[in-house]
Amino acid sequence: MTRLSSRIRAARHATDPDGFRRQLIAPMILGSILNPINSSMLAVALIPIGQAFGAPPSQTAWLVSALYLATAVGQPVIGRLVDSYGPRLLYLTGTALVGLAGLLGVFAPNLWVLVLSRVLLGFGTSAAYPASMFLLRAESDRTGLRSPSGILAALSVCGQVIAVIGPTLGGLLIAAGGWHLLFGINVPLSVACLALGARYLPRSADLKETTGVRAAQRTDVAGMALFALTLTAFMLFLMDPRAASWYLPLIGLAAGLAFTLRELRTSEPFIDLRVLRGNAPLLATYGRQLLAYTTAYAFLYGYSQWLEEGRSLSAQSAGLVLLPMSAAAVAITAITGRRAAVRGKLVVGSVVQLVGCAALLLTDGSSPLWLLALIGAVIGIPQGLNGLANQNTLYAQADPARMGSSAGLLRTFMYLGALAASAANAAFFRHGATTDGLHQLSWLLLAVAAVFLVVSVADRSLHRIGRPPAADGNAADTPRPRRIGR
Structure with missing residues (x-):
């Protein structure tokens, strides 16, 4: 019996050659997708959902x-909470919330309950990525070695592949059982994450020895509230711009200014804006991220x-038309992913x-x-x-x-691009996803893409980024980030 127990423990803590525990990979990847x-699946479901509830694209x-x-x-x-309490609790709580949100979406009686389920999905799906990054760092501390780059690559590739095949998968699910399946699929995914997480994720007590999981940090509640108020006020106005809502941009500007001042002055900010001080190239990178994802989303x-309303395709057919976009994005990433130089990628992409x-x-x-499939394939190249x-x-x-703060802020600018894209779609498709609306949207996207190119x-x-070092061995061609004051 003792030997059997030892073998079971050994299997559960199996490692790859550099010491990384392989059983962590499945819950990390499944949670991160x-x-x-x-x-992405929702892209082909907006028209069927609108028809079901009698709601326009706006x-x-x-x-x-x-x-x-x-x-x-x-x-x-959640990233802060993971640092304070460890990844297990937040991972399990977040993935459980995903399952509850999926059930709410399946039985939603109206559009706004469905919107509420999407809010819960947003919070629930926010847990796995910071939990995974914490676990990678913990494994590095435990083994004394760098966390294997292959794990990071797997997380990135899986997320990107799922994102680009999402519309096609969504179309197939809608054809199989209606748009409700897009929400219902979260239930088995949630159960699988809970099962894997409960079985394999280490408890906080086990991590304290290697990572020093800290006591709860002071939470910047005021910063969170001001950030949420800023985004919500602007989104409420942009989704339905009219003179009677003149006060919303003013609220957004005031909240944004208060948020900026607070984050620059507090010792533990919600979003560390101090990473922007004295670093113009980094500011430009954040700007490109915003522009790139505005166009992409x-x-x-x-x-x-x-495709569904203006071209009269079914959700399944629209998803299949977008498949070349997915293939192009994955292929270009695989071809160019190992090349360190970035300028050529950005210029070609723009x-x-x-x-x-x-x-x-x-x-x-x-x-x-x-022609429609070819346009999608062309757009897939810059996405990759x-x-x-x-x-x-x-x-x-x-x-x-x-x-860490800089990387987190890059993701924030990606989300801001998605929000800007949503507002643009609402504005140009106010009376339906018509061809005229698509053409007006394309003019805006041309302007955004032109700014991205400039x-x-x-x-x-x-x-200098990604260029080989100079012949004399100096690293003159490698930019050194300017260290900023704390």
Whole structure:
């Protein structure tokens, strides 16, 4: 019996050659795909949901905004809680919330209850990523070795693959059982995460010896509230801009100013804005992230809705038309992912993005399917280039002492781009996902893509990132982040 118990314990703590516990990989990856799968599958479900509840695209756009508003606030908050209490409790709580949100979505009696389920999904799916990053760091401390790069790559690739195949998967699920399945699928995913997490994730008491899990930090509640108020006020106005709502932008500006002042002065800010001081290249990277994801998400949700309403395709057919976009994004990432240089990726990505947005002007209700699929494939190329290049740029430009805060802020700007895209879709599809609305949206995306190109070309610091060291052995070509005051 003793031998059997020892073998079971050994199996549960099996490691790969560098000491990393392999049983942690499954819960980390499964938990980390919850957000991208819920983000991307919805793209082809907005029209069926709108038809079910008699809601126009300007209202169903809140299904997108609600998830990203909750995620933008929830991820930094949960990241702090993970640092204080360890990953297990937050992972299990978050993934349980995902299952409850899925059930609420399945039985939602109206659109606004469905929006509430998306808010819960946003908070629930915010737990797995910071928990996974904590576990990687804990394994590095435990083994005395770097956490294997293959694990990080697996997390990144799985999330990206799920995000780009999401529309096709969503279309197939809708064809199989209606849009309710897109919410119902969260229930088995949640159960699987709970089972794996409860079995394999280490308890906080076991982590204290190697990571020193800290006592609860002071939570910047005021900063969270001001950040949420800023985003919500602007989103309420942008989703339905009219003169009678003049006060909303003023509230947003006032809350944003108060948030900025507080975060710069408090010792433990909700979002550390001090990473921006004296680092113009890093500011440019955040700007590119915002611009890139504004275009990417506006296309994903806008084009999907037009395919179903303007081109009269079923959700399943729309998902299949978007499959070349997914294939192009994955392929270009696989081809260029190991190349450290970023400037070429950003310039090519911005130019191809311009071509793809301009091609939207050629579409109408009779456009052949091959053209629609080709446009998606073209747009997939910058989706595979821009995000990865911005991430690599960040690691070269950020102050190493504030790398965690800098990386978190990069994700925040991605969420802001998604919110801007949602507002744009609501504005141009106010009376339905028409061809005229798509063309108006494409003009905006052309302007955004043009700004992205200008920012990429004008940023001279990009030339040095990823270049080989000078022949004399000096690292002159590698940019050294400017260290900023604490």
